[in-house]
Amino acid sequence: MIKKRFFGVVLLLSALGLLLSACGEKTQEDVVEKLQKAVADLDGYKATADMTMNTSDQEQTFLIDIWYQADDQYRVKLENEAEQNESQVILKNTDGVFVLTPALEKSFKFQSEWPENSSQPYLFQSLVNDVVSDPEAQFETTEDHYIFKTKTNYQSNNNLPAQEIYFDKSSYTPVMVNVLNQDGEPLVNVTFHGFDLDAAFEEDDFSMEKNMEKEADDEASASEEGEAVETAAQEVRTLYPTFTAGAEVAEKKEVALEDGERIITTFEGEKNFTLVQEIRETAPASAAPEEVDGDIVNLGTTVGALEGNTLKWTYQGVDYQLASTELTKEEMIEVAQSVQGQTIK
Numbered sequence: 001m002i003k004k005r006f007f008g009v010v011l012l013l014s015a016l017g018l019l020l021s022a023c024g025e026k027t028q029e030d031v032v033e034k035l036q037k038a039v040a041d042l043d044g045y046k047a048t049a050d051m052t053m054n055t056s057d058q059e060q061t062f063l064i065d066i067w068y069q070a071d072d073q074y075r076v077k078l079e080n081e082a083e084q085n086e087s088q089v090i091l092k093n094t095d096g097v098f099v100l101t102p103a104l105e106k107s108f109k110f111q112s113e114w115p116e117n118s119s120q121p122y123l124f125q126s127l128v129n130d131v132v133s134d135p136e137a138q139f140e141t142t143e144d145h146y147i148f149k150t151k152t153n154y155q156s157n158n159n160l161p162a163q164e165i166y167f168d169k170s171s172y173t174p175v176m177v178n179v180l181n182q183d184g185e186p187l188v189n190v191t192f193h194g195f196d197l198d199a200a201f202e203e204d205d206f207s208m209e210k211n212m213e214k215e216a217d218d219e220a221s222a223s224e225e226g227e228a229v230e231t232a233a234q235e236v237r238t239l240y241p242t243f244t245a246g247a248e249v250a251e252k253k254e255v256a257l258e259d260g261e262r263i264i265t266t267f268e269g270e271k272n273f274t275l276v277q278e279i280r281e282t283a284p285a286s287a288a289p290e291e292v293d294g295d296i297v298n299l300g301t302t303v304g305a306l307e308g309n310t311l312k313w314t315y316q317g318v319d320y321q322l323a324s325t326e327l328t329k330e331e332m333i334e335v336a337q338s339v340q341g342q343t344i345k
Contacts, residue, residue, distance in 0.1 A: 036132060038173070044069040060082070091206065117155065127174050130150045145166045174190075240339065250268040252266075295307075299337050311332045311333070
């Protein structure tokens, strides 16, 4: 009797498996194969997303436009919701990889393998690559989504080791990404609002020149912009980091420039570092991109350039440079993220 019941259960489970298969339920291997094919077949796409970051003292939200065109051309426009007149563009074209701040006529050119060299939570291809590259990826399904939990690959930040990726069951495009800290708490959320997989592009959509142009409906007039930058600079230049890795202000110097001012603050303690803030009254005319042999780093309020022991970024018209031979990359990022926090006394 027991054997009959056992074989009856086995037959029932087998029948259930056949039924689920017939109904279209896919295994993890099936879904990974579909994702790889979806990426391989891409000619281009346009997508929009919101990215919320809780990696610093204040929550920051970015509005993101993502463009991709085969082969290997990317344009990612990031607009800080609190600073909509100072957007940045991460651009990859046949000339290289750039970070552009059109309103300030500033640009960095990176000697970088971006976006292949690290995880990018807003890029379709990067998310699929993270799924494929993780042999221990966890998989589950809901009524509408395929969900993967995978390791991440952030070369400049080891504090975000995992992510949950939601893919749409019909289109296999990403719907949402939660990037998790070491305690499994979501610190970064990316929510996609749609993918246009039949997107059309103009010939110069990925050129640096076109993307450095200021759009009339997004930017103020030259005089108004100059006044806004000057006012913002007066406010921002009195700030220093709330996170200092155990160091304290040891010295502060103010150096007059022909068209502005440079403030050099030295911190000493458990780990020493120097923070330089530079305010220019006028933006450089047609300045060539600054060459960087390093990584693109999202600081929450803006995008920076990490090269060796130096981290550079621009925020509200002020150029910042953080230098240290003692801080780790993670600590440098945390210091930079906390700069907009407290007034120097």
